[in-house]
Amino acid sequence: MSALKSEAFYGAEFVRTEVLDGLQGGERAGTLMRLWLAGRSHEARYDVIAAEFGLDASLVRLVSALGGDPLDSDVQRFVFDLIKAVPTGAPIDNVVSDWMIWTWDHGFVSLRERLRGSEAEAPAQAIIDLIRTNRIDPVDAGLFRQARNAARRATAASPTLSSYGEVLQAMAWDSKRLPGVIQDVVSAWTQALRQESLRNSGWTEEMERELDALRTGIFDAAAAEVKAAGLTEREEMIRLLRKLEAEGWERSGKEALRDQNQSCRFVANAHIAQWVESARLALIEQVKAAG
Numbered sequence: 001m002s003a004l005k006s007e008a009f010y011g012a013e014f015v016r017t018e019v020l021d022g023l024q025g026g027e028r029a030g031t032l033m034r035l036w037l038a039g040r041s042h043e044a045r046y047d048v049i050a051a052e053f054g055l056d057a058s059l060v061r062l063v064s065a066l067g068g069d070p071l072d073s074d075v076q077r078f079v080f081d082l083i084k085a086v087p088t089g090a091p092i093d094n095v096v097s098d099w100m101i102w103t104w105d106h107g108f109v110s111l112r113e114r115l116r117g118s119e120a121e122a123p124a125q126a127i128i129d130l131i132r133t134n135r136i137d138p139v140d141a142g143l144f145r146q147a148r149n150a151a152r153r154a155t156a157a158s159p160t161l162s163s164y165g166e167v168l169q170a171m172a173w174d175s176k177r178l179p180g181v182i183q184d185v186v187s188a189w190t191q192a193l194r195q196e197s198l199r200n201s202g203w204t205e206e207m208e209r210e211l212d213a214l215r216t217g218i219f220d221a222a223a224a225e226v227k228a229a230g231l232t233e234r235e236e237m238i239r240l241l242r243k244l245e246a247e248g249w250e251r252s253g254k255e256a257l258r259d260q261n262q263s264c265r266f267v268a269n270a271h272i273a274q275w276v277e278s279a280r281l282a283l284i285e286q287v288k289a290a291g
Helices: 013-023 027-037 043-053 057-066 073-085 095-105 111-115 121-134 141-155 159-171 181-200 205-229 234-252 255-289
Strands: none
Touching (some): 013 073, 027 057, 027 073, 043 057, 057 181, 095 121, 095 181, 111 159, 121 141, 121 159, 159 181, 205 234, 234 255
8 A cells, every 4th residue: 555645755855855865875765765666666665765765555556656766867857856746744645546537648658549430439538437436436456357357458459459458458447455556557558659669660579479489590590509519608608699690680681680589679669758757747747736
């Protein structure tokens, strides 16, 4: 459950200062911040951070999910700006719900726009309505379950909608009672955006299966040759493996397929990066509004 339902930083400005100092290399807080930003930390660590600094447990997880490499200056700036934006003493237990509602209507990619006119639009709207209600009054778990099932039925048959159906199903939980679900929401979003971008770039599931089979076959053959060579130095083994893999791709005549995949994935990663940036900015605005 959320560590705090009333006052951010326990209403004490010195707690916020401790967090900001930690982001800039302070001792005790700094250790917690590194754990916070180091990807998907152990669940207990998120709860420690929430309890230590008077932050909502689901918000702590959302920040981590939208974060990334703790050594990345952009990631550090995002968390620093967010902590500065949280009004001391403000109620912040609805910020994550408000952020999910924001993804429905706004942002680099609007979920509503993706689903408009489809069979999934009504089940999606029902999930958003439950999230809005849950901000004020707890929603029965059975209603969330029914909403997940409806979203799954409405999107399962469509390759275009199924990935966004995963987003809807991830959202249809009580994030106050189960704060970890917000990480699944972000994961589902990035996967949906990746699949959409790959489709738009002309990359198909058949091409993906062919490439996977080629990669596996080429690597296994190269690894077997490296093993047979009896090398003991790691660097020599890596050099030989790379050489044999390059030769394997050349023999396969499928280098163009490999290169096309790399190009499509570069575009997809840029697509996701744009969404993450818009999602970070929106979260900062949501915490400002909490005051």
